Amino acid sequence: MIYLDNSATTKPYKEVLSSFLTVSEDYFGNPSSLHNLGSKASTLLGRAREQIAEILRVEKDEIIFTSGGTESNNLALKGVVRANRHKGNHIITTSIEHPSVYNVFQQLKEEGFEVTILPVDRNGVISLDALEKALNKNTIIVSIMHVNNEVGSIQPIAEAGALIKKNSRASFHVDAIQGFGKVSLNISESNIDLLSLSAHKFHGLKGTGLLYRRKNIPFRTEQRGGDQESSFRSGTENVAGAVSMAKAMRMVRENKEKNEQLECFRKQLTEYFSSFKGVTIVSPPIKGAPHILNVSIPGLKGEVIVHALERDGIYVSTTSACSSKKASTSRTIEAMGFSFQTNVGSVRISMSHSTTQDDVQQFIYTWNSVIPTLMEGIKKS
Numbered sequence: 001m002i003y004l005d006n007s008a009t010t011k012p013y014k015e016v017l018s019s020f021l022t023v024s025e026d027y028f029g030n031p032s033s034l035h036n037l038g039s040k041a042s043t044l045l046g047r048a049r050e051q052i053a054e055i056l057r058v059e060k061d062e063i064i065f066t067s068g069g070t071e072s073n074n075l076a077l078k079g080v081v082r083a084n085r086h087k088g089n090h091i092i093t094t095s096i097e098h099p100s101v102y103n104v105f106q107q108l109k110e111e112g113f114e115v116t117i118l119p120v121d122r123n124g125v126i127s128l129d130a131l132e133k134a135l136n137k138n139t140i141i142v143s144i145m146h147v148n149n150e151v152g153s154i155q156p157i158a159e160a161g162a163l164i165k166k167n168s169r170a171s172f173h174v175d176a177i178q179g180f181g182k183v184s185l186n187i188s189e190s191n192i193d194l195l196s197l198s199a200h201k202f203h204g205l206k207g208t209g210l211l212y213r214r215k216n217i218p219f220r221t222e223q224r225g226g227d228q229e230s231s232f233r234s235g236t237e238n239v240a241g242a243v244s245m246a247k248a249m250r251m252v253r254e255n256k257e258k259n260e261q262l263e264c265f266r267k268q269l270t271e272y273f274s275s276f277k278g279v280t281i282v283s284p285p286i287k288g289a290p291h292i293l294n295v296s297i298p299g300l301k302g303e304v305i306v307h308a309l310e311r312d313g314i315y316v317s318t319t320s321a322c323s324s325k326k327a328s329t330s331r332t333i334e335a336m337g338f339s340f341q342t343n344v345g346s347v348r349i350s351m352s353h354s355t356t357q358d359d360v361q362q363f364i365y366t367w368n369s370v371i372p373t374l375m376e377g378i379k380k381s
């Protein structure tokens, strides 16, 4: 099997699984319990928090453990707007956000918030001018993703952060779920107030994630309970999940040099597709994330390509995994201005630190042997 669907999810590292197992077996106490087993669990949770804070270069009290990216995004956006409604009613995001941001904005719109959705250009990137124009004294939050999950476009987060800080009182939230470990981002230099991560995108476990919340950012959570996680996320902590996420983050950091290799794979694939007649490259040809390449064969359906490659053991996907079972087109590709046919025919190849040169070669070999036959069908129809 050649797995090139890493933006949907990555295979957990063995070391991550083993740390989860060890903590679950040997330190299963509830961190809130007063006895020895509880305090051991609490110590482990604290250590995971410190390690993660050190990696992100933030303070440990600024980390809120969650169940993953969707929860982190919901918590961030709702937490800020609920606490700041008296300051203003205007919120800003982009047209290419993951549904866990985009649909929250739709929900907030229904609740009466005024929503600005920033468009993107052909490369899937927002305009800083448009952002500057959209900001006003009533803006309370701006949410911009770092790396797009479908096409790999990278947003100018540091520049956006500087503009937001200069021109408004808004908090700045970044969905950094696809970029972590692959595309660098400095939280404090980018004036980021809230940032979401999800461990299963970097060889950690599903159901584990975090929200960075800069201290002193006004925040109100809906969830009531035992006041864990500084009262921002009640519920017994997933200690084994947090420890295993810290492990995955450390391993990703140690493997940083593999990003150059990913860059090289992406270049090879881009060159290959550029000379393959009938293929449109949807991802930004340069300056895209090193692990994501979206291409299309207008006239075919993405799902047909996915299943044809799958028969030969190659796993890629149509748009994002969360929506790929629905027979719909990609909002992101539409926002970039591509035609309906290009949208329908798109597939995403997404790599990870575990992808090898052999995988890329085998992918190209299979594409060469499978796709031309499928394309014959377009000419006949």
Ligand SMILES: Cc1ncc(COP(=O)(O)O)c(C=O)c1O
Binding pocket: 007, 008, 067, 068, 069, 070, 071, 073, 098, 100, 145, 147, 148, 149, 175, 177, 178, 198, 199, 200, 207, 209, 320, 321, 322
């Ligand atoms: C950019 C982005 N944000 C949020 C999410 C949701 O993360 P999770 O699957 O951990 O809920 C995803 C998952 O595909 C994503 O790619």
